[in-house]
Amino acid sequence: MGAFPLTRLLDKASAIFLVLLAIFAIAIPTLNLLVPVSSGLHVSTYLVALFGKYICFAMLALSIDLIWGYAGILSLGHGAFFALGGYAMGMYLMRQIGSRGVYANPILPDFMVFLNWPELPLYWYGFNHFAYAALMIVLVPGLLAFVFGWFAFRSRVTGVYLSIITQAMTYALMLGFFRNNFGFGGNNGLTDFKDILGFSVQADGTRNALLVTSCIALALSFLICRGIVTSKFGKVLVAIRDAEARTRFLGYRVEAYKLFVFTLSACMAGVAGALYVPQVGIINPSEFAPGNSIEAVIWVAVGGRGTLTGAVLGAFVVNYAKTFFTTGWLSPYWLFVLGGLFIAVTLLLPRGIIGTFELRRTDKRNLSLSAEAPRAAE
Amino acid sequence: MLSFNGRMVALVVAIALLLISKTLANAGPFEDALVGLTTDSFSDTADAIEALTATGDPRTGPLLEALKDQQLLFSTEAKKVFIKDPTGRIVDAANGQAVATLPADIENVRLNNRVRGLLDAALGSLSLMAKEASQRLDAAQAVFKSRDAAALPNIDKALEKETDTRVRKALTEARAAIVLYSPDTNAGDKIAAISVIRDRGDQDALGLIDGLPPDLPPDVRKAAAAASGKIQSTLAIWNAVQNAWYGLSLGSVLLLAAIGLAITFGVMGVINMAHGEMVMLGAYTTFVVQEYIRAHNPALFDYSLFIAVPLAFAVAGLVGIAVERGIIRFLYGRPLETLLATWGLSLILQQVVRTIFGPTNKEVGNPSWMSGAFDLGGITITYNRLWIICFTLAVFVALLAMLRLTRLGLEMRAVTQNRAMAAAMGIRTARIDALTFGLGSGIAGIAGVALSQIDNVSPNLGQGYIIDSFMVVVFGGVGNLWGTLVGAFTLGIANKFLEPYAGAVLGKIAILVFIILFIQKRPRGMFALKGRAVEA
Numbered sequence: 001m002g003a004f005p006l007t008r009l010l011d012k013a014s015a016i017f018l019v020l021l022a023i024f025a026i027a028i029p030t031l032n033l034l035v036p037v038s039s040g041l042h043v044s045t046y047l048v049a050l051f052g053k054y055i056c057f058a059m060l061a062l063s064i065d066l067i068w069g070y071a072g073i074l075s076l077g078h079g080a081f082f083a084l085g086g087y088a089m090g091m092y093l094m095r096q097i098g099s100r101g102v103y104a105n106p107i108l109p110d111f112m113v114f115l116n117w118p119e120l121p122l123y124w125y126g127f128n129h130f131a132y133a134a135l136m137i138v139l140v141p142g143l144l145a146f147v148f149g150w151f152a153f154r155s156r157v158t159g160v161y162l163s164i165i166t167q168a169m170t171y172a173l174m175l176g177f178f179r180n181n182f183g184f185g186g187n188n189g190l191t192d193f194k195d196i197l198g199f200s201v202q203a204d205g206t207r208n209a210l211l212v213t214s215c216i217a218l219a220l221s222f223l224i225c226r227g228i229v230t231s232k233f234g235k236v237l238v239a240i241r242d243a244e245a246r247t248r249f250l251g252y253r254v255e256a257y258k259l260f261v262f263t264l265s266a267c268m269a270g271v272a273g274a275l276y277v278p279q280v281g282i283i284n285p286s287e288f289a290p291g292n293s294i295e296a297v298i299w300v301a302v303g304g305r306g307t308l309t310g311a312v313l314g315a316f317v318v319n320y321a322k323t324f325f326t327t328g329w330l331s332p333y334w335l336f337v338l339g340g341l342f343i344a345v346t347l348l349l350p351r352g353i354i355g356t357f358e359l360r361r362t363d364k365r366n367l368s369l370s371a372e373a374p375r376a377a378e
Numbered sequence: 379m380l381s382f383n384g385r386m387v388a389l390v391v392a393i394a395l396l397l398i399s400k401t402l403a404n405a406g407p408f409e410d411a412l413v414g415l416t417t418d419s420f421s422d423t424a425d426a427i428e429a430l431t432a433t434g435d436p437r438t439g440p441l442l443e444a445l446k447d448q449q450l451l452f453s454t455e456a457k458k459v460f461i462k463d464p465t466g467r468i469v470d471a472a473n474g475q476a477v478a479t480l481p482a483d484i485e486n487v488r489l490n491n492r493v494r495g496l497l498d499a500a501l502g503s504l505s506l507m508a509k510e511a512s513q514r515l516d517a518a519q520a521v522f523k524s525r526d527a528a529a530l531p532n533i534d535k536a537l538e539k540e541t542d543t544r545v546r547k548a549l550t551e552a553r554a555a556i557v558l559y560s561p562d563t564n565a566g567d568k569i570a571a572i573s574v575i576r577d578r579g580d581q582d583a584l585g586l587i588d589g590l591p592p593d594l595p596p597d598v599r600k601a602a603a604a605a606s607g608k609i610q611s612t613l614a615i616w617n618a619v620q621n622a623w624y625g626l627s628l629g630s631v632l633l634l635a636a637i638g639l640a641i642t643f644g645v646m647g648v649i650n651m652a653h654g655e656m657v658m659l660g661a662y663t664t665f666v667v668q669e670y671i672r673a674h675n676p677a678l679f680d681y682s683l684f685i686a687v688p689l690a691f692a693v694a695g696l697v698g699i700a701v702e703r704g705i706i707r708f709l710y711g712r713p714l715e716t717l718l719a720t721w722g723l724s725l726i727l728q729q730v731v732r733t734i735f736g737p738t739n740k741e742v743g744n745p746s747w748m749s750g751a752f753d754l755g756g757i758t759i760t761y762n763r764l765w766i767i768c769f770t771l772a773v774f775v776a777l778l779a780m781l782r783l784t785r786l787g788l789e790m791r792a793v794t795q796n797r798a799m800a801a802a803m804g805i806r807t808a809r810i811d812a813l814t815f816g817l818g819s820g821i822a823g824i825a826g827v828a829l830s831q832i833d834n835v836s837p838n839l840g841q842g843y844i845i846d847s848f849m850v851v852v853f854g855g856v857g858n859l860w861g862t863l864v865g866a867f868t869l870g871i872a873n874k875f876l877e878p879y880a881g882a883v884l885g886k887i888a889i890l891v892f893i894i895l896f897i898q899k900r901p902r903g904m905f906a907l908k909g910r911a912v913e914a
Binding site: 074076148151152154155156157159160161163164165167168169171172175176178179290294297298301332333335336338339340341342343345346347350 | 713715733883
């Protein structure tokens, strides 16, 4: 690989982002583990877990940006892939509890003992091995996305219709996971985790390790996304976004392109969910709620659709605002802020933070370029 | 003179004889039976109760009621029975006249469990002869349930006199139930009884026939098995009718929620995620109207919904127009952005309502004409569901007429079909956009009035309907009101027919999966628009 493809892969913004992410991944654990608690620079374990959560959300936002920003597929059900990855990880963590559960059953998780399940259901087999669970984390969301996308894209369900049926998909999954007889803990979901790979999930060291792992996963996903969008494949995706029918007439198999990128995006969302679960300590069916998926879309919109770095930034900004508003006396106003954000961003800032910023820079450099935002064809 | 005296004597004797015979006639079976109550023996009391019931005398009812309430007194000396009425007055049971001075040895007529059981049965058979047909019906149905063999003679007696067909039927069925379970009846009677029960054809009848003891003659058993099969198939039909009714009811709710969306999404192409919140606003308008009426003029409560409907239309419609002018008009041609902005709007509207009215459910009452139910064949129909179906269809027809027959409807269709041409013809398209959106929102508000009658009125009311409404519109075919109608009722009925097999949640999941697959097959819904409109 020569110098040119590398600079194409990593433009200035991407390089800055990766450097910042690396600093973040090194600084936070250092400040948490090595700086004494008495010091003003100390970062509490609570914050470490919180940042870890943000990183996972950023990864989810990235996966949405890849399909929405570049291929024009607005999925309102991406939270489902996130949650499925989370459940796969949760099942591994449940099996790791072993006989330390309340009912001390070495095989069955507590909720199954409580519901009088005679034995472990077949689909829980194998989750005591991390490798198998890791495979499922990628495979299950990927497979669902593949099947769903196979049907949807082949019959040319696009635009709003696709958004609505993705929403129906996550809604149906939510209803299903709420049921006790589905074998995923029903209402309460999976929780009370003890170990991951032999380390206690509560320990400071594990939490920092999870944060660093999440940062690495985010960086890798970012590089994969950059690799896709800067390649010829990415150019075709943008063409599909802007004029699907025309791209098809030029001889490209539109549905194959869409299916690939949709499945990849679902796998990324699954990994994000899997990293999220041990850091928050619980996974339950409310993660499937359609509202969650729509909220994730607004992170991308705030940061800037079709910029990748914007998705990450948006996830951080909106979630920081959420943490800020939902803790303390401001909490009744959070929905006003979130709702206002949806409206303000779509009306006033259609390109998001990064997009608007980039637009200004290009304007300065090249005044002849039209300032009109490119519109996605319906 | 003597002859005169003799005549006088003869007259006096004749009159005296007449009087005696009259008193003798007066001392009929009722009076005879009464004497049995004055001996203070349980077995005499029991015999007296049976004798009294057999007389069919109208005085028996109040007498036995008094006995049951321990308000019956007797005197062995005077051989008389007295009733203490609720005011404390004591009357003679035989002639109903107030008694001033009571005999010295007065005592309560006592009861034991055996007598009490007899008494209840006697009262039951008495009400078989009651004046009111409804009382007789209740009594006959009670006998059907208890299958008390002792009631058989009374039933036969009642059947002779009964003229009301419904009571007659109930009596016949009660008789059949007794005959069926009585060990003393022959096989022929039993088979006849089975056919009576079979014609009744409900769950009770099935229980009665399936509960028969196994040691019956083979031809009775055969008849019972055949009747059981017949009843089961009758029940299956009624069950299907019941499901269809529930489905219609659910479908009308879906239609009501989706019909406004069919305008904003179907006609205008605007994805209004805040549609559910317009429904919620309508429901809260109903709440406010009812609170106002309760505080100022409770007599108007039955009319509260008539007042709420136009108000809800106005409130939701005005909010809709404001939303269109303030947000949506900047986003035409960008459906995905519209979706996000209106989602944000829905969050804000929910929070506004939560801030004003609090997060808990609000109590919205049913007017008297909407509460209650009636039976139709084998199913029960509640008035509120029935009215909601009627109301939904009325709204649908009114909307259809409005779009077809009025000037505004014409202009709306013109703008939808070809905006540029409509503008060139002098239609103010921006104004029509705002009015169309207002109309769709206003109808959602009206839906809220109806839904407030059957659902919890809380800030989350709208969220429960938004996904279902979109499913209905997409399934029925965008831009087609008839498609929405068919879509809503199809989904409603399919849902209710799936529920008994799959359970409520799995049924719903099955429907969602079905729609997801259906959209793959027909991406534009059941009744897709054809021609140029498809490309728009």
